[in-house]
Amino acid sequence: MKIDDRWEERTGFQERVAYHPSIDLRTDFVMVYGIDDSMPERIKEWQECGYVVHLMTGVAWGEYQDYLYGQVDGRNHWDEAQKNRYGETISHGKDVPYMVPTIAFTNYLTSRIKKAVDAGVEAIHLEEPEFWVEGGYSEAFKREWRIFYKEEWTPPHESVDGQYRASKLKAFLYKRCLDRLCTELKEYAQVKYQRTLRFYVPTHSLINYTQWRIVSPQSQLLSLPTVDGYIAQVWTGTSRTPNVYGGIAKERTFETAYLEYGVMQELARGTERRMWFLHDPIEDNPNYDWEDYKNNYVKTLVASLFHPDVFRYEISPWPNRIFNRSYPKKDGKGKEPIPPSYATSLLIIMNVLRDLNQDEIKWENGLDPVGLMLSDTAMFQRNHPEISGEDTSQKYDGTEREMLKGNKAKELLYWSEFYGLALPLLKSGIPVRPIQLDNIRRFTSYLNHYKTLILSYEFMKPEAPDIHLGISQWVQNGGNLIYVGDGSDAFHQVREWWNTQEADYNNPAEHLLESLGVEWREGIQHVGKGLVTILPNHPNEFAQNEQNAKLLKDTVKKATEKSAQDSFRWDEKNYLLLRRGPYVISSVMEESVHMEPLRLSGLYVDLLDPNLSIKEEVTILPGNQSLLYDLNSQTNETDIQVIASSSRMESVEKAHNEYSILMKGPLHVPGVCRIRYPVKPVKILIVDEQNKEKSINFEWDQRSNTFFFYYKNNPEGTKIKILHYAVDISSS
Known part of the structure; x- marks a missing residue:
């Protein structure tokens, strides 16, 4: 792990609630969600806590009742809600329809979002430009059809031609909406504040939108110079959608996520645009238990890491619903909050993700994709x-x-x-x-x-x-x-x-x-x-x-x-394995060429284990994944290195006989840390707010020259002192 600049924006999350120490995940940036009256204050709170602040809002749906009911311009706009062939409104919630992105609706969004520019956000995320396949029957869409095709509207369900042309128009309308909105607001920020404003589009993958029967501009946005990048909204909810293999229909979360993240990497590869991969430690469906959430989270997490051209991540949408809400127990008797072990694992992973921009990339079997x-x-x-x-x-x-x-x-x-x-x-x-x-x-x-x-x-x-x-x-x-x-x-x-x-x-x-x-x-x-x-x-x-x-x-x-060349060898396996610098990523698949586990030998830190255990032998069973740190990839015996931690390392101080680290993490999530050190420390101290020092226990591992210890996380910071006398490391 390293101390890095938050302006690199390696990791971030989105949240609609106000700042709270329990969700202070210490990422580089936060996306304040929604443009209601509380938005300026919420932006200010997160800025004061050291975050780069963005804004996120829905571009296809949102709390836009004032527009719908004519309070903006005196005209009722319910005719712009997406409707199906039966005249039913396609909704995201009560009084929250999916919208046909008309010029009037685009102008309304532009005026609303100007408040976020005034509040000083660095970037704006226009989420999910979505037009449902079964839509295309509202009066606003019929008007757009006549303008675009210069002919009378055709019911999409009556012919393949009508369906195809309706969908083509739907993609165009959201492309037009984003182009007008981003262009006007970028100019507004330049004229009024002499400031460069960035725009990103959080969007499901092309695979998921096609499977769920949604139309979106997707790669058409590459033609818009005002769009600066994307968030790949891939998570358990999209990736557990059933598909068929070998005649059997079922969930295949890892494989589907792997394909989803793959096509999203391609959306930005070769361009200067940023791409963040989203992970969600739970999902939108609140009816699963914590074990289900964790198993599927690991599958999507590891699937994302097999696409090394992307090294930025949205580590969570809505951390408040993860760390402060309860979900069904496995036995179905009541609900329970997040288990401390899972919370700890999440924070370890969220901090590791800032270190995935590695130069060395190597597939185990050497096959080209x-x-x-x-x-x-x-x-x-x-x-x-x-x-x-x-x-x-x-x-x-x-x-x-x-x-x-x-x-x-x-x-x-x-x-x-x-x-x-x-x-x-x-x-x-x-x-x-x-x-x-x-x-x-x-x-x-x-x-x-x-x-x-x-x-x-x-x-x-x-x-x-x-x-x-x-x-x-x-x-x-x-x-x-x-x-x-x-x-x-x-x-x-x-x-x-x-x-x-x-x-x-x-x-x-x-x-x-x-x-x-x-x-x-x-x-x-x-x-x-x-x-x-x-x-x-x-x-x-x-x-x-x-x-x-x-x-x-x-x-x-x-x-x-x-x-291929004579040296080529087609090599079928039941697993994928990729090395990104010291990180070893693997997934063993079921329904494959055989059901043998994958066995790895070496010296590894298990990054999915909340205790960051050291392993010389790792066995990954079919249907499971692993994320390991290869200790043999770093051989300098005088190195001091924080291998992994459930806190963010904010600063480091080195002296003749001690090494001090300031760690910050969310309240109530256990602090754990494994550090590589040249010699076994004599003592480890925790320094409290009154500058009082308290000795804590630690576990030394001679094989790896690392030690592991527990402490309490604190968003204000926990200072850790490591004392030694056997070697001078002040110049390390």
């Missing part, structure tokens, strides 16, 4: 006239016990077209990563990081034909493309560039193959220095049974081996 292409247009295909008779009118946001009603509706939510391509590889330890198809036309070298790509147009479509020129050039230069599809998707018939004006292709894959100069036939074909493999199956087939999953794996393996 396989890219699985994914487009924003996947969100546009999430309803179909064939299933409109089943109950797809309800929104599914992960808090419901029951999914959509009807077999076809459930199959829609499983989204097996995508997971059928991803899970067979991931379950075999192949680091597959969803990548943003739309970025091919934005960044000329975007595909250069990948040697093998999988593509299908059976659940998404290319937004423009020049995407195929980029793919063709990549293959010509040695890329290995595997196209999967049977041409059966009804959305091939929507009015788009491949079948309008002079174009006459049955589907966009025909244009792709023409651009590549290959025929539609199963198997491998050479193109320049590269290869194109055609697998004429619908992608959802590979989710239905093990035999089909093996067919996909064998196809990718054969193509990859044929295009």
Whole structure:
């Protein structure tokens, strides 16, 4: 661990309540949530406690009743609420509808957020620009349709073309909203305060929005220079959404989170924009017990760490609901607050996360990630006239016990077209990563990081034909493309560039193959220095049974081996393992090539253990994850190093015979710390507010030259003195 500058903004959290010592998590920044009358005072409180302060507010929903009921401009705006085909308002809560982002609503948000700029925040987060798939029936949306398409509105549920065009418009409207809002407020901050204001968009992943049937601008925001970055809102609630593998539908939290974080990394990779990965130690559903929350938190946490291009984290939304509320006991008899051991583990992890920007990145099996292409247009295909008779009118946001009603509706939510391509590889330890198809036309070298790509147009479509020129050039230069599809998707018939004006292709894959100069036939074909493999199956087939999953794996393996160097070795495992500097991250998967545990030998600190135990042998069972600190990665025997702590290390003082550390952490969370030291200390002292010193016990570990001790956390600070006499370390 190190003392770092809060302006690096490595870690932060969002909170709607006022400052309290029990939620003083000592991150770099805090996002004060909401723009009510208490906002300026809440901002001031967090600033006085040393935080960089941002503001977060909902851009699709919020406490905007004054606008809805005409108190702002004298006009009732309920016609701008999102509505489904039955005329029902799509709501986030009582009198809190999801909004159609009209110009009037955008202007209203702009005027409200100016108060936060006046209060001195450094950045603003416009959360969740979301338009539900079953929306598109309100009067405001019909007006926007007539303006955008220059034709009469078409009910989205009546045809695939209507559904696709409605969703395309929904994404445009939120892109327009964010562009106008960010531009005006940045100018406002410059003119009035001569200050640069930053804007970020906290958003679910493209995978989750597609699976939950929500439309959002996603990669379209890359075209807006006023957007400075994103928060990847991935957590247990999104990642435990069931999917199908081997014909079995169930929760696969680690695998889903791994894919979600992966596509969010791609949203910002190669740009100057910041990306924070969100973790949530519980979730929005308050009906689980602490063991369930912890197990799933660890799965999402570890999944995020397998994407090393991101090293900033939102360590918690709503810490008040984590540290100050109670949830059901495992036996169902009453509720209980957070267990001290879990609270301690959380604080250890939250402090470790500030140290994940490591230069040394190494995958254990040495395989290059396989890219699985994914487009924003996947969100546009999430309803179909064939299933409109089943109950797809309800929104599914992960808090419901029951999914959509009807077999076809459930199959829609499983989204097996995508997971059928991803899970067979991931379950075999192949680091597959969803990548943003739309970025091919934005960044000329975007595909250069990948040697093998999988593509299908059976659940998404290319937004423009020049995407195929980029793919063709990549293959010509040695890329290995595997196209999967049977041409059966009804959305091939929507009015788009491949079948309008002079174009006459049955589907966009025909244009792709023409651009590549290959025929539609199963198997491998050479193109320049590269290869194109055609697998004429619908992608959802590979989710239905093990035999089909093996067919996909064998196809990718054969193509990859044929295009690789002689030294290449396809290596299937039941785990992933990545090293980021001294941090060793692993996950062992069930439903994999075997059920053997992963065994690691060495000298490690277990960072998921609240006692920060030292282990020479680590065993990770299938279905479990680990986060370890490799003590053998640091060999300097004179080093003094705080390996991990449930407090933030604020300052360090070194003298001839002592070493002093000022630690700060939230009230009521136990303080623990493990420090590497050249010699066993003679004594450790705690210095209280009256500057009185008290000796405390510690545990010395000779194998690792580390010691461990307990203390009480204090947001005002706890000073710890380490006394020694055997060696002079004042110049360390």
